Amino acid sequence: MTENCITVKDLTIGYKRHCVLSNINFSIKRGELAVIFGPNGSGKTTLFKTILRIIPPLHGTIIYGNSHYPKFGYVPQRQHLDEIYPFTAEEVVLMGTFGTVKPFSPTPGKNRILVEQCLRDVGMLEFKKQLFSELSGGQKQRILIARALATQPDVLLLDEPITGIDVHAQKKIIELISELHSKRQLTILMITHEVHHIPKWVNKIIHIHHYKVVLGSLEEIVALSRIDEIPNEGTDTYGTII
């Protein structure tokens, strides 16, 4: 049986004393692709940041794998990154290696090779000298995915990776995520607020709706969204995928 990579138990999340979501329970298995789906402001990003230990949980526990804290590759919402910074695409990806480089030392050659490889993997090698701020939405997203890959992650977390980009670019990003999932066997956790952004081949959907967390298959979540009926229990499980 595949081991759990992330197990969330009775988790309550929020900022300071303000609770955003409570009674969250789910687990992600190694190599799974899971989607956190819910409307804007429902607490998806807060849940992500809690998993990443950026903000502490208000209550409950998160268990990471069996023994060690996994390496996370985080792809934030690109709108949150200020375009005043004159980074080239290559420099943005290079940031992914900052966790391994010692102070006062130049960038090691192996990191430069890794960055080139990550840029190649996302199909952006030819744009490496281009300013990040001058790229299109889809291209920026690819660069941010490459940056996350440069951390050599066990788990890839993508926050709204296909929001605000054109349909063609959306398709390309979904293809890229699919490829990373299948070829690299990466565990992927992705946020979206639009149901048609959820790939059909997703393993698990964590649906946040009316301040409750529901797990289920794509069909069940779509059905739930349509009839807008969520049981009164805090967390419920639907389907057999979990």
Added chain:
Amino acid sequence: MEQLFEILSPHFLLRNALYAGLLVGLVCPQVGIFFVLRRMVLLGIALPQVSNAGIAFAFLLHTLGWHFFAHMESEKVMALSGSIVFTLIAIFTLAILERVQKGFTENRIGFTYALAGAASILFVAWNPYGQTEVLSMLRGEIISIPDLYLLSMLAIYGAIFIFLIGFHRNFILVSYDIDMAITLGKKAILWDILLYLIIGVVISFGVMNVGPLVIFGFLLIPPMAARMVTRGISMFCIISSVIGVAASFIGFYLSYRFDLPTGPTDVALLCIIFALLFIGKIIFRLKR
């Protein structure tokens, strides 16, 4: 040309002022890039004013017979202490208010600037003995720097420069994407505090030695100019300091050649460089 050779001579009478200017031109833009990139330019205006108020306050205390350092007669040490204390209190108060998001950033900085400006003038007005010194600092008069102050400036600015270069990745990452920094295991709050400390020390020490106008000019204008003409963060940082050092040297030469006050000449030259680069960029775009 004769004056240029004179300036370059190791026995040049005003060499300390030249070296201090070059140090400011090299180091201040490296701190200033964080003002520009973090969109804290207004803070770059307000903090030198706060530092100035600290100096004026220290002079006032000294004249009134209050001493921070009982056995030290030096007014300069008192002034530096006042500058550092006022600047650090201001920067950390503003940073804490920013973090808890109380009110608007611009309002807070505007209030700080107005308060510090008024306080500086009042402290000077109450202290007629300190008036000449503080007014000369306000004008940015960097001519009279003794060896001891130059050496201490070299030590402090040199250490800060090396520190900023050595930990460049951490400062940039924490400024650009704090979430990513935490994910990579960086202690984001620690790096933020260190950056604020560096800003506080650079401004306090700089204002003390070369005046608020010069510090403000060298903190902000070189990075603003460099950002227009560079691609990539590394080139941006290098060109910022190149502009700072070049403006400092040419400004010193012009002020010596035409008998002008050095600080304002340096800042005016920085503005001219900024304007020329801006025009050059427009022409370059039109040609493309």
